[in-house]
Amino acid sequence: MSFGRPPNISTFKPTPPEKGSFPLDHEGECKQFVKEYLECLKKNQGNNGNCRHLSKTYLKCRMDKGLMTPEEMKNLGFQDDEIKRTEEK
Secondary structure, three states, rough: OOOOOOOOOHHOHHHHHHOOOOOOOOOOOHHHHHHHHHEEEEEEEEHHHHHHHHHHHHHHHHHHHHOOOOOOHHHHOOOHHHHHHHHOO
């Protein structure tokens, strides 16, 4: 008898979300951007608006390294003016 779960739960295989939720890459190829982003958050008392350029750079690194599916930045919540400013840096 199984309590609280369907009898064939053993066939369930979890899959990671396609976008929007993944752990920060503290040890991988994009770790330098994680460090900069966390320092920026600390400096700005958690105001992530001042650190959006770093989150864009981090996401671009993940896409370039094949760690996430390539996506247009506007589909990830970045406005055109934010994209242009980051590309100029």
